[in-house]
Structure formats: C-alpha cells, structure tokens
Amino acid sequence: MKIQNSILPKRNIYFLVVIVPFLMGLGVDLYVPSLPMVTSYFHTSANLVQLTISLYLLGYGIGQVVLGVLSDSFGRKKILILCALSFSLISFASILSSNIFIFQTFRFLQGICVAGLAVVVRAVLVDVFSGIELRKATTYFTLSWSLGPILAPFIGSNLEKCFGWKSNFYVFCIYGLFIFIYSLIRFKETNLNLTQFNITKTYSTLSSIITHPTFMLISTISALGYGAIVLFNAVGPFLIEVLLKYSVVEYGTFALILGFAYFFGTISNSIAIKFFNSNILLHFGLIASLSGSIFMLLLGILLHINLYIILIPVFIIFFFIGFIVPNALALTMSLFSNSAGSASAIFGTITGIVVFIVISLGSNLKTNSQIPLTFIYMFIFVVSTILFVLSKKIKNK
Incomplete structure (x- = not known):
C-alpha cells in the first residue's frame, strides 16, 4: 500500500531525496583532491590512502x-x-586520527552510516511512489547524487588550499548534523507496513532477492557504472596532480567539468525516458560508454600523455554513465516493491562490494600513463554489456 501524503510531507521527502544522495557522492569525492596531501600527512603510501x-x-x-x-x-x-x-560524530573523530590505520577505520564506519541513509531514502521512494512517478523520483535521486561528484572535488580542493585537508571532514560533520536535525523534526515515517523482525522470514526475503537473476545482473551493471566514476576519482589526482604537475585547485576544476558530464548525461536521460523505456536507454548507455573507453585507448596509443587525452574520453564515458545508473536503479527497485528496504539494501551492498573490488584493483595501477585505467574501463563495460544481454535472455525465457 502506497502512503497517501499531503503536499507538505511529500516536499519533505523530496528534500531528503536531494540532500542524502548528494552526501553519498560528497563522502567519496570531497577529499579526493587531497589524496596526495593525506599521503604526505600520514607518511604512508598512495595505496593505503586510496x-x-x-x-x-x-x-x-x-x-x-x-x-x-x-x-x-x-x-x-x-x-x-x-x-x-x-x-556526524565519526566525521569529527576522523579529524583526530593519529595514523592511517585509524583513519581507515573511521572511513569504514562513515561508509556504514551513509549506507543507512542511502538505503532508507531509496526505500522511502518505493513507499511513496510507483510507476512513472517512481521512475521520475529515482531520476531526481540520481541527479542529486550526480551533484556530489560535480561539486565535491572543486569544493574540497579549495577547502584544502585555504584551510587544509581536514576541513573536508568538518564539512562532513556539519552536514550529518543537519540531516539529523531535519529528519528528527520534519520527516514522517513512510513505512506503514512494519514487519516483525524474524530471522527466518528475513532470510527468506533476502534469499528471494539474491536469487532473482534479473535483479542481481542489473544491480551489478549499476555498480560497475558507479565504479567507473569512483575509479577515476581514486586514480585521477595522482595522474593529474603528481604526473602532469597540475595544482590541487586545478584538479578540482577539471573534476568539476567531469562531474558536469555525468550530470548532463542524467539530465538527457530524464528527457529520453519520456520516449524510451529503461531497458533501451540502459543498453544505449552501455554501448556508448564502451565506445568512449575504446576511443580513450586509441588516443593513449597514438598520442603522448597530456591532460586532454585523459579528460575528453573520460568526459564522454561519464556522460553516458548518466544513462546507465538511473535506469538500472529504476529497473531493480520496481521488482520488489513489497520489500523495498531489503531490496534497496541488497542493491547497495552489491554497489559497495563491486566498487570496493574495482577501487582495490585500481589502487595497484601504475600512474605513469592513462593506459592501465583505460583497460579497466574497457573491461568494466564489456562485462556490463554481457550481463545486460544475459538479463534479457533470462527475462525472455
């Protein structure tokens, strides 16, 4: 049963749909320009900081x-x-970290906290919306998320220049406190069908989701698309700041441009969704992103490394990922409307684990050229396209 809200509560929900996904992107990207500085601060290796x-x-x-x-x-x-x-509290504690291992622990705990915020807001969308309204709401969700990668590196680079890299974590602290106060005062419960916690029933629900092949395949595609963006955020500062000798503020500006690529892609998708279904647009995004990674490889082979042969193909790839993530999210969330929280949880878990694997592989990349990054991009989109084809074959059986 969908909750019937007045206009004001719906406005409150839309506000959360804006501020929470933005934090999801902010949590990764705000201090990304500072990775070389964090490496120096803790007297550690780039791998441990990544x-x-x-x-x-x-x-x-x-x-x-x-x-x-x-x-x-x-x-x-x-x-x-x-x-x-x-x-908010863990973000403040991160500032006091005495070594890289304590800092890593707090980052892991930060991720758990953002997981709770993300899974709740995605579930709220399913609590309140359905059909075309749900598709539009998930587009707003991903539009908001896209603003994090757009604005965060630019903000973070300037914060570092003016106040040092720790200022990014003061921003996290204040942001979390704001969501806490707003949710406490303005948010109304949307789950009107609370299910009694039961281990057996929970196991059964999770099993039905995990064993749903279409859900798992499309969720993995979305995770790989997100992973392609985050991978550049982990590798990019070392390519651009360390190898090509650009400043942290200049990197923030370049990251701002790349962030707009994803944003414009998502905007284009929100227009195209009126004329084409999510399956068609998802397929289009995968093929176009793969083409962008091939273009990046050709530039890397034919030309000596410079800023433009990195930024131009990555801009193209990010733009078309704007067609992948929102359509994958809409397709998966519509499959389990009666277990939205659990479905959202599994979707997020797949995202976190897949991106963890992608970044772990990326942290071992050599950053003396963009070629290693290009091969991982090609691998990501080839695998994603294969998974999409498999999902269509399964659906048609």
Whole structure:
C-alpha cells in the first residue's frame, strides 16, 4: 500500500531525496583532491590512502543489508536519524586520527552510516511512489547524487588550499548534523507496513532477492557504472596532480567539468525516458560508454600523455554513465516493491562490494600513463554489456 501524503510531507521527502544522495557522492569525492596531501600527512603510501575510499565503499555496501532489513522492521525514521548523528560524530573523530590505520577505520564506519541513509531514502521512494512517478523520483535521486561528484572535488580542493585537508571532514560533520536535525523534526515515517523482525522470514526475503537473476545482473551493471566514476576519482589526482604537475585547485576544476558530464548525461536521460523505456536507454548507455573507453585507448596509443587525452574520453564515458545508473536503479527497485528496504539494501551492498573490488584493483595501477585505467574501463563495460544481454535472455525465457 502506497502512503497517501499531503503536499507538505511529500516536499519533505523530496528534500531528503536531494540532500542524502548528494552526501553519498560528497563522502567519496570531497577529499579526493587531497589524496596526495593525506599521503604526505600520514607518511604512508598512495595505496593505503586510496584504500580509504575502498573501505568507505565496503562499509557502504555491508551496512545496507543490516540497516535495510531493520528499516523494514523498525521504520525508516529511526534508522535515518541514528545514522545521520553517527556520521556526524565519526566525521569529527576522523579529524583526530593519529595514523592511517585509524583513519581507515573511521572511513569504514562513515561508509556504514551513509549506507543507512542511502538505503532508507531509496526505500522511502518505493513507499511513496510507483510507476512513472517512481521512475521520475529515482531520476531526481540520481541527479542529486550526480551533484556530489560535480561539486565535491572543486569544493574540497579549495577547502584544502585555504584551510587544509581536514576541513573536508568538518564539512562532513556539519552536514550529518543537519540531516539529523531535519529528519528528527520534519520527516514522517513512510513505512506503514512494519514487519516483525524474524530471522527466518528475513532470510527468506533476502534469499528471494539474491536469487532473482534479473535483479542481481542489473544491480551489478549499476555498480560497475558507479565504479567507473569512483575509479577515476581514486586514480585521477595522482595522474593529474603528481604526473602532469597540475595544482590541487586545478584538479578540482577539471573534476568539476567531469562531474558536469555525468550530470548532463542524467539530465538527457530524464528527457529520453519520456520516449524510451529503461531497458533501451540502459543498453544505449552501455554501448556508448564502451565506445568512449575504446576511443580513450586509441588516443593513449597514438598520442603522448597530456591532460586532454585523459579528460575528453573520460568526459564522454561519464556522460553516458548518466544513462546507465538511473535506469538500472529504476529497473531493480520496481521488482520488489513489497520489500523495498531489503531490496534497496541488497542493491547497495552489491554497489559497495563491486566498487570496493574495482577501487582495490585500481589502487595497484601504475600512474605513469592513462593506459592501465583505460583497460579497466574497457573491461568494466564489456562485462556490463554481457550481463545486460544475459538479463534479457533470462527475462525472455
């Protein structure tokens, strides 16, 4: 049963659909321009610092299974306010880290907290919306998420220049506190069909989702698309700041441009969704992204490394990922409307684990050229296209 809200509560929900996904992107990208500085601060290796991104995403993935199930049983609001407050406190504690391993631990815990926020908001969309309205709401969700990668590196690079890299975590602290206060005062519970927590029933629900082949395949495609974006955020600062000798603020500007690529892609998708279904647009996004990665390889082979042969093909790839992620999200979330929290949890877990694997592989890349990055991009989109074809064959049986 869909909740029947007045206009004001729906406005409150849309506001959360804006501020929470933005934090999801912000949590990864705000301090990305500072990765070389963090490496120097902790007197450690680039691999260990890049691992702070991987661990954040691993926490983001693992946390959603537990917190998504709990939101089905105990309500969305309790999970939302608990995770927002915890995120704020852990962000402040991160500033006090004395070594890279403590810092990594706090990043993992940050990921768990953001997992709770993400899984609740995705579930709220299914609580409230259905059909074309749900497709539009998920597009708004991904549009908001896209603003994180767009604005975060630009903001973070300037924060580092003016106040040092730790200022990024003060922003996290304030942001989490704001979500906590807003949710406590303005958010109304949307899960009107609370299910009594039962291990046997929970196992059965999760099993039905995990064993649904279309759900798993499309969720993995979405995760790989997201992973392609985050991978550049982990490798890009070392390619552009360290290898090509651009400043942290210049990197922030370049990242801003790439972020707009994904944003414009998502906007284009929101227009195209009026004329084509999600399957067609998802397929289009996969083929176009694969073509962009092949173009990147050709430029890398034919030309000496410079800023433009990195940014131009990555811009193209990011634009077409704007067709992949929102359509994959819409397709998966519509399959389990009666277990939205659990489905959202599994979707997020797949995202976190897949991106963790992608970034872990990427942290071992040599950054003396963009060619290693290009091969991973090609692998990502070839695998994603194969998974899409398999999902269509399964659906047609």
